[in-house]
Structure formats: C-alpha cells, structure tokens
Amino acid sequence: MSKKDPTATASVMRPEIGLLDRRRFLQLLGGGVTVLFTVGDPLALAQTGRRQQGEPEDFNAFLRIGEDGRVTCFSGKIEMGQGIYTSLAQMAADELGVPLSSVDMVMGDTDLCPWDGGTFGSRSTREYGLALRQAAAEAKAVLLELAAERLAVSLDTLSVRDGVVVSRGNAARRVSYAELARGQKIQRRLSGTATVKPRNRHTVSGQPTARADSRVKVTGEAQFTGDIRPAGMLCAKILRPPTHGATLNHVDISGAERIEGVRVIEDGDLIAVLHEHPDVAEKALRKVRADFDNPRTRVDNSNIFDHLLASAPEPELVTEQGNLNRGRRLAVNAFESRYYNHYVAHAPIEPHTAVAQIEGNKATIWASTQTPFRARDAVASLLGLPTENVRVITPFVGGGFGGKGRNQQVMEAARLARLARRPVQIAWSREEEFFFDSFRPAAVVELRSGLDGDNRITFWDYDVRFAGRRSSEPIYEIPHYRVLSRGSWREGSEAHPFKVGAWRAPASNTNVFAMESQVDIMAAAAGVNPLEFRLANLTDERMRRVLGAAAESFGRAFAPAPSGRGYGIACTNYQGTYVATMAKVLVNKRVGQVRVERVVCAQDMGEVINPKGAQQQIEGCITMGLGYALSEELRFKGGEILDQNFDTYQLPRFSWLPRIRTVLVDNPDLGPQGCGEPAITPMGAVVANAVFDAVGARVYELPMTPERVKAAVRRS
Amino acid sequence: MERTFHFQLNGRSTVLTVEPDRQLLWVLRTDLALTGTKYGCGESHCGACTVLVNEKPVRSCQTPIRAVDGKEVVTIEGLARGDTLHPLQQAFVDNDALQCGYCTPGMILGAYGLLLATPNPTLDEIVAHMDSHLCRCAGYRRILAAIESASQIMGESGS
Numbered sequence: 001m002s003k004k005d006p007t008a009t010a011s012v013m014r015p016e017i018g019l020l021d022r023r024r025f026l027q028l029l030g031g032g033v034t035v036l037f038t039v040g041d042p043l044a045l046a047q048t049g050r051r052q053q054g055e056p057e058d059f060n061a062f063l064r065i066g067e068d069g070r071v072t073c074f075s076g077k078i079e080m081g082q083g084i085y086t087s088l089a090q091m092a093a094d095e096l097g098v099p100l101s102s103v104d105m106v107m108g109d110t111d112l113c114p115w116d117g118g119t120f121g122s123r124s125t126r127e128y129g130l131a132l133r134q135a136a137a138e139a140k141a142v143l144l145e146l147a148a149e150r151l152a153v154s155l156d157t158l159s160v161r162d163g164v165v166v167s168r169g170n171a172a173r174r175v176s177y178a179e180l181a182r183g184q185k186i187q188r189r190l191s192g193t194a195t196v197k198p199r200n201r202h203t204v205s206g207q208p209t210a211r212a213d214s215r216v217k218v219t220g221e222a223q224f225t226g227d228i229r230p231a232g233m234l235c236a237k238i239l240r241p242p243t244h245g246a247t248l249n250h251v252d253i254s255g256a257e258r259i260e261g262v263r264v265i266e267d268g269d270l271i272a273v274l275h276e277h278p279d280v281a282e283k284a285l286r287k288v289r290a291d292f293d294n295p296r297t298r299v300d301n302s303n304i305f306d307h308l309l310a311s312a313p314e315p316e317l318v319t320e321q322g323n324l325n326r327g328r329r330l331a332v333n334a335f336e337s338r339y340y341n342h343y344v345a346h347a348p349i350e351p352h353t354a355v356a357q358i359e360g361n362k363a364t365i366w367a368s369t370q371t372p373f374r375a376r377d378a379v380a381s382l383l384g385l386p387t388e389n390v391r392v393i394t395p396f397v398g399g400g401f402g403g404k405g406r407n408q409q410v411m412e413a414a415r416l417a418r419l420a421r422r423p424v425q426i427a428w429s430r431e432e433e434f435f436f437d438s439f440r441p442a443a444v445v446e447l448r449s450g451l452d453g454d455n456r457i458t459f460w461d462y463d464v465r466f467a468g469r470r471s472s473e474p475i476y477e478i479p480h481y482r483v484l485s486r487g488s489w490r491e492g493s494e495a496h497p498f499k500v501g502a503w504r505a506p507a508s509n510t511n512v513f514a515m516e517s518q519v520d521i522m523a524a525a526a527g528v529n530p531l532e533f534r535l536a537n538l539t540d541e542r543m544r545r546v547l548g549a550a551a552e553s554f555g556r557a558f559a560p561a562p563s564g565r566g567y568g569i570a571c572t573n574y575q576g577t578y579v580a581t582m583a584k585v586l587v588n589k590r591v592g593q594v595r596v597e598r599v600v601c602a603q604d605m606g607e608v609i610n611p612k613g614a615q616q617q618i619e620g621c622i623t624m625g626l627g628y629a630l631s632e633e634l635r636f637k638g639g640e641i642l643d644q645n646f647d648t649y650q651l652p653r654f655s656w657l658p659r660i661r662t663v664l665v666d667n668p669d670l671g672p673q674g675c676g677e678p679a680i681t682p683m684g685a686v687v688a689n690a691v692f693d694a695v696g697a698r699v700y701e702l703p704m705t706p707e708r709v710k711a712a713v714r715r716s
Numbered sequence: 717m718e719r720t721f722h723f724q725l726n727g728r729s730t731v732l733t734v735e736p737d738r739q740l741l742w743v744l745r746t747d748l749a750l751t752g753t754k755y756g757c758g759e760s761h762c763g764a765c766t767v768l769v770n771e772k773p774v775r776s777c778q779t780p781i782r783a784v785d786g787k788e789v790v791t792i793e794g795l796a797r798g799d800t801l802h803p804l805q806q807a808f809v810d811n812d813a814l815q816c817g818y819c820t821p822g823m824i825l826g827a828y829g830l831l832l833a834t835p836n837p838t839l840d841e842i843v844a845h846m847d848s849h850l851c852r853c854a855g856y857r858r859i860l861a862a863i864e865s866a867s868q869i870m871g872e873s874g875s
Contacts, residue, residue, distance in 0.1 A: 065776055080816050081814075081815030081816030081817065081853045082815070083815070096760070119721050187799055210809070210810075210812060211812050213813065213817065214814060214817075215801070215807040215809055215810065216817075217814050217817030218792075218801065218805040218806075218809055218814070218817075218820060218821075218824060219752070219792065219795075219796055219801070219805065219818050220750075220751070220752020220753070220791070220792035220793050220794070220821050222817055223751070224818060226751070226754075226755070227745075227751035229746075229749070235746075236780070276746070277738075277742055277746045277747070278741035278742060278746065279738055279741075280738075329804065330756070347814070347852055348818075348820045348852050349756045349762060349764050349816075349850060350754070350756075350816070350818040351755075351817045353758075396816070396817060396818075397816065398754075398817070398819075399815075399816040399852045399853060401816060427755070430756070430758055457759030481783070521834070575799070612812060616812055616815060616855065619854070619855070619857050619858070620815060620853050620854045620855055621854075622854075623854035623855075623856055623857070624852070624853070627854075635772075645757055645758075645759050646757050646759075646762055646850060647759065651850050651852060652854055653815055653847050653848075653850065653856075653858075654842075654843045654846045654847045654849070654859075654860065655843050656856075656857050657843075657856045658855055660857055
C-alpha cells in the first residue's frame with residue numbers, strides 16, 4: 001500500500017515497528033491522548049465476552065489522538081470486505097467531532113489492538129463499534145477539559161467541529177485537537193462514564209459513505225497475506241491425503257529433492273516441499289511419490305441424509321410454548337414436511353494463506369484469518385512461547401464468510417518455519433481449499449404444523465438436525481410450539497465425513513428455508529396469498545413493518561399460490577435484524593432451470609452507520625445466496641471430495657444477477673444491529689416459494705438444481 | 717533449462733532469465749514482486765489472475781512466461797498514471813464496486829480488455845465478457861455499473 005495514501009493504514013503499513021511488546025508500543029506512540037482498556041473493564045467485557053480468569057492485568061488501546069490531530073482506532077476485528085474499515089471509522093469520527101478523513105484504522109494486529117474473539121456473527125458494529133464510540137466519547141472529554149483550561153473558559157461553553165474546539169460566543173477562543181494533544185502524554189482508562197452523542201447529532205454516521213479501502217484495492221497496492229514476503233521466505237507445499245481419513249503408507253521424496261533449490265521437510269505425518277517460488281514448490285510436490293490407505297466409507301452426497309438422520313444426537317430443546325397435543329387437536333389442516341440442505345463451501349477467492357517468521361523466541365505471523373487472537377494463542381501453544389511473544393498481523397482478508405476461523409494454515413506455516421529456520425508461506429491451492437474447508441453442514445429439518453378454520457397457525461413442531469439452532473425460533477404468533485435441535489455447525493460431529501463450521505449466517509440459512517417454505521405451504525393450502533397469510537399470523541410490529549416496506553417496493557400484488565407469476569416471499573429475524581425479501585423467478589419446466597429476475601429486500605437493522613455499506617452487504621447477500629439456493633452443493637464420495645474447483649462447483653456469476661432493490665427501514669430508536677449476514681438467510685425460501693408460485697411444484701431440497709426442479713414438477 | 721525473455725511490462729522493457737514453462741502469474745508475483753495479480757483457482761476458472769497481453773485479457777495462471785516473449789504485458793500496477801487513476805479504477809472507486817477486493821485487479825483488467833476491443837459495449841456484452849470472472853462477495857451489480865460508467869467516460873475522453 002502506498003505511503004502517500006492516507007487510507008492505507010492497515011497494520012501492515014507499519015513494518016518499521018517490528019516486534020515490540022505493547023508497553024513499548026505505547027511508549028513509542030508517544031504524545032497525544034490514548035484511551036486504553038484493561039481486561040475486566042465492563043465495556044471491554046461487553047465487547048470481548050472474555051471473563052476474568054485471574055489473568056495478569058493487560059491493556060490495549062482503543063484509540064489515540066496523535067500530536068498531529070489524527071485519530072488512530074485500534075480494532076482486533078478484521079476487514080474481509082464487509083466494510084467495517086469504513087463504518088467503524090465513521091463511528092469514531094462522529095463521536096470525536098473530526099472529519100472522517102482524519103481517522104486511521106489499525107485492525108487485526110494482536111500486538112496493537114484490543115483483544116477480540118473474532119470477526120463473525122455480524123457483531124462488529126453492535127459490540128465493538130459501541131465500545132469504540134464510548135472510548136471516543138472519553139477521549140473527547142479529556143480534550144475538552146484540556147481546552148477549557150487552555151482557553152480559560154468553562155467546559156459547558158465548548159463545542160467541537162472538524163477537530164477544533166470553539167467556545168460559544170467567542171469564536172476567537174478556539175484550539176484544535178492537534179494543538180491540545182501536542183506535548184501531552186495522557187493515557188486514560190476506559191471508565192464508561194462519558195456520555196455518547198445522541199443519534200440526532202450524528203453527522204458522519206448515518207451518511208452514505210464511500211469505502212475507505214477502495215483506492216488501494218483498485219491499484220493492487222492493498223496487501224493480502226500472500227503479498228507479504230519477509231526476507232529469506234520459502235513457499236511450502238504440503239503433501240495431502242487423497243481422501244479424508246486416509247493414512248500415509250509409504251512415501252518417496254527423492255524426485256522432489258532432485259529439483260534444484262528445493263528443500264523437503266519430513267516431520268512425522270508432515271511432508272512439505274519448500275522453494276523460494278511457490279510454483280517450483282508445487283512442481284516438486286508432484287514428484288513426491290506417496291501411497292495412502294483410504295478408509296472404506298460409503299457415505300456420499302446421494303445418501304448423506306439417511307446417514308445424518310440415523311446419526312443425529314439426542315435433541316436439545318430450543319424453545320417451547322403451550323402444548324403440542326392441544327395445538328394438534330385445534331388444527332383442521334395439518335402439514336408435515338422434511339427439508340434438506342447439502343454441504344456448501346465458503347470458497348473465498350483468496351484461499352487460506354499464512355506467513356510465519358520466527359526470530360529467537362518471538363514469532364510474527366501474517367494470516368488470512370477471521371480470528372487473529374485465536375491464531376496467536378494457538379501458535380504460542382504450538383511453539384511453546386508466551387502469547388506476548390507471538391504477534392499475528394492480519395492484512396486485508398480476501399473473503400471469509402465464516403470459513404477463516406480455524407487457522408489450520410497458520411499452524412502449518414508456524415510449524416514449518418520452525419523446522420526450516422526460515423520464514424515460510426503457506427498458500428493453499430483451490431483444491432486444498434475445497435478439501436480443508438469447514439463446510440456448511442448438510443442438514444435435515446422435520447416440520448409439522450397445523451391451521452385452524454380461520455387459517456391461524458395452531459401448532460408448530462420443529463426438529464432441526466445438524467444445522468444448529470440460530471433463527472429456529474418461530475417468528476409468527478403460534479399458541480403451541482416446540483423447537484428441537486440436534487447437533488450443529490459448532491460441534492465437529494463424527495457424523496460428517498469432513499469438517500463443518502460456520503458459514504455466513506450459520507444455521508439460519510437452513511432454518512429460514514424450512515420455516516418460510518412451510519409457511520408458504522400452509523398459505524397455499526389455505527388459499528390465501530402468502531403476504532396476507534403472514535400478516536394475519538404476525539403480531540410483531542417490526543416484522544409487519546418490514547414486510548410492508550418490501551411489499552411497497554416490490555409493487556406487485558400477491559395472489560394465492562400458485563398464481564403462475566413466480567412471486568415469492570420470505571422473512572426472518574436474524575439476531576435482531578429484521579429482513580423481508582420478495583422475488584420474481586422464471587422457471588423453465590422442461591429443463592428445470594430457475595432464473596431469478598428480480599429481488600427486493602427490506603431490512604431493519606436499527607441504526608444504520610453507513611447506508612451505502614449496508615446496501616452493498618445486502619446486495620452481496622442476495623447474490624451470494626442464489627448459489628446455495630440454486631447450484632452450490634459439494635459432491636463427495638466417501639472421504640473423497642469430487643468438486644475441487646470452480647468448473648464443477650458453480651458460484652453465482654454476472655449472468656445470474658437479478659435486478660435488486662434494497663430498502664433500509666428506518667428504526668431510529670434501536671441501536672445498530674448486524675448487517676453482513678441477515679439478508680442471505682431468506683434466499684433459499686424466497687426462491688423456493690417463487691418457484692412454487694410459478695409452476696406449482698414444491699422443492700424441499702437445496703440447492704434447487706434443474707434435476708430437483710424437474711422432479712418436483714413431475715410430482716406436482 | 718532457463719531462457720532469457722524480453723517483454724514490455726507496464727510500459728517498461730523487461731529482461732528475465734527463467735524456466736520457460738513457469739506461469740506468468742508466479743513470475744509476476746515472486747520474481748518481479750508485482751503482487752497485485754492474484755491467484756484464485758490456478759485453472760482459469762475465476763479470473764483473479766487476469767492481465768493484458770498485447771491488449772487481450774489472459775489468465776496469467778495458465779500463461780507460461782515463454783508465451784509473452786516479445787509482447788506487451790499490462791498488470792494492475794500499470795494502469796494509474798502517477799496519482800491519477802485509470803478511468804476504470806476510478807469508476808470502481810466511485811461505484812464502490814468491490815468488497816474484499818481480492819478479485820478486483822482481475823476484474824479491472826478483464827474489463828479493460830473488453831473496452832479496448834469493444835469501446836461501447838452493451839450491458840449484455842459486458843455480462844457475457846465478464847461472466848468468467850468470479851466475485852464471492854457477489855458485488856456484481858456495482859462492478860457492472862462501474863464498467864458501464866467507465867465505458868462512457870473513456871468513450872468521451874477517447875482514452
């Protein structure tokens with residue numbers, strides 16, 4: 001990244017700092033006003049969710065106003081496209097009363113930034129952002145005290161604009177933050193006592209703001225982990241098993257060793273080929289002759305659901321109300337369905353990458369990760385170093401979607417760097433990415449529900465296997481319900497043939513598909529249009545308002561399905577963000593192809609920090625969601641992964657793009673909720689419901705491939 | 717057997733002695749330290765490694781260095797003139813046509829190749845040409861808007 005560019009401030013821009021402990025870093029920061037927190041501060045706890053366990057008191061900076069008046073915010077979160085590099089800076093700028101252009105972000109550096117549990121769950125704004133706002137309010141309070149003293153005026157006459165403190169009624173009495181910070185060395189602990197600005201006084205937050213990271217990303221200067229190259233670095237390629245569960249029988253490395261400049265490292269089960277150039281290492285790896293014993297597992301993606309149904313653990317109760325038997329007796333019309341989801345890959349275009357450099361008893365790691373602090377702890381444990389001797393730096397991350405939290409590649413790089421006594425880069429190939437991904441779990445939902453004579457839902461009996469419980473609670477007014485969940489993406493269940501994990505809005509994509517399909521089935525059986533049916537069974541005013549906003553923007557009247565027009569609806573509450581999505585599809589019954597022509601999405605996420613950024617996230621959710629709805633299914637046979645690249649594993653493309661309209665539903669009374677995930681969750685159901693409306697055929701299995709659509713048409 | 721190759725890289729004469737079968741992507745990224753060109757799939761499916769060779773977009777992950785001998789190569793680092801961004805780069809900035817940014821250099825070079833061959837493409841032509849470029853953040857809508865707007869601006873300025 002260019003040194004001239006003021007936006008280019010990810011921590012990789014500061015290589016001159018090198019390895020330092022935090023105390024020394026704060027000394028080096030020198031003058032200015034710094035707001036720190038210690039583990040155990042109430043706000044820090046709220047932000048990190050970390051509990052005190054008799055750990056030594058540690059501290060980190062939230063933000064600093066430097067002697068040049070520039071504001072530096074430190075966040076353990078990482079930027080992977082979701083736009084918090086911009087929106088967090090907006091929050092700090094607003095609270096301090098400085099222009100956005102004078103805020104720099106340092107993110108995902110474990111030496112410099114506050115401890116953080118990881119960037120996932122659409123939590124950055126609602127948790128870290130609010131803590132940052134508080135820190136900014138405290139820094140401003142300090143600066144105002146200094147200003148009152150300097151200007152010899154009373155504190156309550158002061159106001160701030162563009163980083164300049166002015167005394168009311170006396171414009172000559174003014175002093176800038178830069179002047180105030182100069183010569184100062186104030187380090188203030190977060191007390192949580194300063195008052196943050198009310199929302200109606202925000203001038204930066206709430207404004208549609210262009211991304212701050214665009215310029216470096218269009219010039220190629222933006223650094224991703226694979227672009228980091230410490231002196232002497234070797235690129236490593238690791239011998240991989242052909243299938244999950246395979247064990248190495250015999251290996252012959254002599255072919256690789258014959259290639260000039262190649263080093264081969266054998267350490268127990270780890271066999272790696274290293275060279276200065278990654279392509280030469282790759283070529284050398286192909287010369288390694290290895291013989292593996294493959295396990296005899298018979299599960300594949302055609303019998304996976306039977307296997308999962310047979311292997312599901314005992315259920316946990318998520319929520320219940322009333323009495324299901326009573327609810328069943330009240331029903332005049334009962335419905336029973338099973339919904340299926342296949343395994344889905346994260347498939348970020350940047351594969352997992354890490355660089356490890358070990359110098360003496362200190363290690364520096366650059367990693368494409370959503371969890372830099374977890375990576376630090378894991379490396380420290382692997383290398384037998386105290387955590388403060390390990391620094392993880394997170395450059396820009398080329399997409400995560402929940403898949404970059406496990407840090408396998410970080411451990412591989414650290415292990416090899418120690419063995420090689422040289423800095424080592426691990427950059428997975430696309431095939432490795434498809435092999436070691438922690439896939440969205442295949443899952444099955446069993447759902448029974450019923451309607452009374454007035455088309456009110458009387459009972460809801462929900463049983464989800466392997467997806468997880470998020471978004472499984474009913475959003476409709478139902479007197480008798482029970483929600484059970486067995487297994488989840490969180491638990492590395494033995495039932496899966498490979499690793500599973502969080503995938504953008506974990507569990508919710510599966511649950512919303514099942515729930516909102518079932519609601520549509522009931523609406524169709526009742527002969528009521530799906531919008532009216534939902535509104536009649538909803539008392540939650542926020543959900544009604546969001547549905548209303550989507551319907552208004554959609555601008556087409558719904559009719560009882562199947563109307564032949566291909567209109568669908570789905571709505572949900574994702575962790576406090578309300579979403580209603582409407583779509584129009586075209587279905588080619590003969591070939592089973594579904595084309596999504598138009599999508600409208602209304603979202604109420606409380607306070608919106610960057611409306612432009614929010615729209616980008618919603619558009620991305622809609623378009624990415626078409627993948628799991630229509631084409632994305634990981635095919636495998638036993639432990640062998642059959643989809644290894646983008647030729648067979650089909651991601652959404654330009655030509656799939658529907659016309660998209662997003663509606664941000666204003667909700668000024670609610671604090672900021674999440675935005676990176678919610679709008680992807682209705683995509684399976686909204687498309688399935690629109691397909692039913694188009695051709696009267698219900699698809700119960702995602703993705704809705706042409707074969708499945710044709711089969712559903714034949715059944716209908 | 718290493719061989720010496722001569723080519724124009726971002727307007728500069730470049731001489732390099734390397735194995736002829738090494739892919740351009742890795743030579744750019746490692747030997748020449750131009751890391752703006754990205755690896756995404758290694759098999760030409762995603763477009764992240766796209767560069768221009770004699771004004772035509774090619775996948776540098778499947779282009780051996782011997783294939784660019786005597787030719788002109790343009791990478792993302794060669795588009796801006798000093799501090800002034802190329803109209804396509806500026807249009808990507810103005811339209812927020814990126815999220816994680818990893819596919820962005822390949823998108824811009826792919827689009828540049830299209831606009832060099834077809835100065836005022838229709839939306840359908842843009843979609844058809846760009847359909848082999850993948851963006852997992854799925855920011856396609858804004859990327860299309862950026863390419864359309866750059867096409868107009870470049871048409872007006874004749875650049």
